[in-house]
Amino acid sequence: MKLQVSNIKKSYGTQDVLEKASLTIKEKEKIALVGKNGCGKTTLLKILCKEETPDQGSIIWANGVQVGYLAQITFSQTDHTVFEELQTAFDKVRQIEQQLHQQAKILASDSSEKQMEKYASLQSQFEALNGYQYEVEMRNVFFHFGFTEEDLHKDLQSFSSGQRTRIALVKLLLSKPDVLLLDEPTNHLDIESVEWLENYVRHYPSAVVLVSHDRMFLDRVADEIIEIEYGVTTRYVGNYTHYVQAKEEYIKRNHEAYVRQQQEIQRIEALIEKFRYKKNKAAFAQSKIKYLERMDRIQDLKADNSQMHASFRCGRKGGKQVLAVEDLQIGYDHILSTVSFSLVKGQRMGIVGPNGIGKSTLIKTLVKKIPALQGHFHYGHQIDIGYFDQDSAHRHSSLTVLDTLWQISSDLTQTQIRNTLASFLFTQDEVFKEVNDLSGGEKVRLALAELMLEQDNLLLLDEPTNHLDIPTKEALEKALENYDGTILFVSHDRMFLSKMANRILEMGPTSKVYDCTYSEYLEKKAQGTLTQSVSDTVQTNSSRQVFKDRKALKNRVDRLEQLLEQAQSDLEALRELRFEPEYYQDYQKMEELDAQIDDKHNEIAHYTSEWEEKMMLLEEE
Known part of the structure; x- marks a missing residue:
């Protein structure tokens, strides 16, 4: 056992976050914490790494156990290069390396058996820690997060905050703690990096506790799920899909037991009512009353209905030909990609490609937020464009939630607006909160509510699932599956891509279009049988090479x-x-x-x- 948490409680002011949380972390276990946003997942991680202390309960750490958490990873000096900083993750290896050099000097003048044995022992330790390969390992991990050899020798202060967060994650992985804590590790990673991290975590030699809203990541990594609901933890053995099935089965069995118990209670209450006023049966009735008082009542655990209920509709039908893009060169100061494709009514095209290739830039170009460098595109007849910006979670506005929707739908009554907001989980006084006071997830839900009211027949979506918890993602998927319009979207959520896309636009220096789902795209790519859509194939000088x-x-x-x-x-x-x-x-x-x-x-x-x-x-x- 690496770590054990028993019946901990944690509150912030009057808000109880954790009521009765328990968790045992064993060697090599891969545990995922799941639950709605705000349920206490991150709080529990902070308690595990001693960043927070519980109000009640106990925590036992095994002797010498090292717990690693991204928020606690600091850089020794910001004027260090990345290479110098990442080397600090191998301090133990480098210390033994230094001892080896010192021992080699000793051997030059004293080659006794004792000194030879000491050198051999140090060398054995060095090899056990993969000392001869640590720089190779460092580069391997660093490059898989989208960095280059050139980046390795840049000063840390030259990187953006998001890039420094990724560098900190690299340092955390290289430090190899006994218990690795990961909070949304796949955020802002491209699919290739996510898949590499997935494999790394799955084969990590020690314990991992993670929080993620990436269902495919959870399915492929976790062997145990800890659900946090109403401050209480429940353990499920297996991956995320198994947890969902087991939870549904548990709720079903619990409801059946609840119904049986209610029937038994009604039967006993009828007996009590029948005999309580009869002298010769009064004792019998009294015993039944005491029996009911002592009964351990079953709570009916109905499925949680506090989920988003969106419904996207088209105001106008629009033409069959929705969008044509021809040799469109996109970028800012240089060309990121050259793109050609077409969209017809009802298609749902998912855009994939590595970070920095221009996926978001393409969407911004198509809504004319930035100009095209060359080439052109045009929309079909009566096409109304709805745009979701991935920066929606960071919007600033002093308007209330209610007034924000009223701005775009002034013809609706307050009741109609509030009903719409309620379907996006804004109820009661929450509609009077300022947008500035909303969380990232709440701002995304508000942006989706605005999009729904517009009733556009073409949706251009840039990372619409960012900041959403799993139930809200699933509600969005359901709403978009029932949408009659056309969708062009960017997403790094592979489950969302698998459920939504019926065509794939693969971006690189030039674009490739495939008439298949994302799952079929991956399968055919692995088999080497992937063929481009004939109507969208791009003939360029580079492709002929x-x-x-x-x-x-x-x-x-x-x-x-x-x-x-x-x-x-x-x-x-x-x-x-x-x-x-x-x-x-x-x-x-x-x-x-x-x-x-x-x-x-x-x-x-x-x-x-x-x-x-x-x-x-x-x-x-």
Whole structure:
């Protein structure tokens, strides 16, 4: 057991967040905390890492257990380069490395068995901690979060706050705590990074406790679900899908037991009423009264109905041809991508591609928030555009929630507006809250309510599920599934993509369109059977170079594999020399040997990085 929490309670002022929370974390367990926004998931994480203290209850940490939490990851110096900062995650490895160098100096003048054994022991520890590969590991993790070799040597202060958060996550992963706490780790990551993180967490050698609204991530990573509802924790063994099924079954069985108990109570109450005034049966009636008083009453756990209930409709039908995009070059100061595709009525196109390729830029260009660099696009007849901006969660306004909707629907009565807001979970006095006082999730719900009232027949959605909890995501999916219009959307939520998209726009230097669902897209891509939509295929000079480019890439990959094999062999030979008297008895030669070993490690890291880059390009072809 790494950590145990028993019956903890936590309140903030008059608000009780956790009432009776219990959790046991064992070696290698992957635990997910689930529940509505505000239920106490993050609070529990903060208690686990001692950032918060519970009002009641007990917490037991195993001796020496290290708990790692992203919010507690600090940078030693902001004028450090990223490389220097990430190295601090390997302080133990580097300390042993320093001891190895010192011991090598000692061996130069004292090659006794005792000193040799000490050197061998240090080397064994160093190898057990993967010391010869730690820089390779550091680069591997760093690059999988969308960074480059050039970024590794930049000062930390040159990065945005969002980028520094990703760097802090890299540092946390590299530090390998005994209990890894992750709070929404997939936020702002592209799908490739999410899939890599998914695999990393699944194979993480120690315990992980995570909070995520990414259902596919939860399904593929978690082997235990802890639900927090009304401040109380309930444990479910299995992944998220199993939890949903088990919860539904539990509610069903509980309701059946509740009905049976109510029938029994009614039967006993009828007996009491029948016999309580008869002298010869008064004792019997009294015993039944006491029986009911002692009865442990079952609470009817009905499914939670406090969920968003949206319904998107089209005000006008619009034409069959909705949107045509031809050789549209998008970007700001340079071209990010060249895009061509068409949309007809009823299609739902999901946009995928790595971060920075221009997915949000495309949406902004199509709503004319930024100009196109070249090319053109046009909309069909009577097309009304509804736009959801991913920055909706950060909007600022002194208007109330009620007045915000009234601005765009002044013809509706207050009752009609309040009914609409209620379907988006704004009830009673909440409608009089200022927009500035809303949480990110509440601001997103308000933006979706505005979108619903507009009744547009084309929706351009940029990350509509960001900041939404899982029940609200599912309610949005249901609403959009019943929508008769056309949708073009960006999302990093793979479950949302799988449920919503019937076409895929894959963005890169040039665009590719596939007439399939997201699940089919992934399956065919893995099998190498993915074929572009004939009507949307883009013929460009770069696409005609594909076969030549692929051959050159393949040749380079083959050469890199040969170089890596030779470099690994050279490294092993150099390491063997450490135990030759010619070296360990000569301090200067040992220093020169260590320098050669370091150079060889750098050579391997360089080849490995280039090999991974080229392999990714090959897989994309």
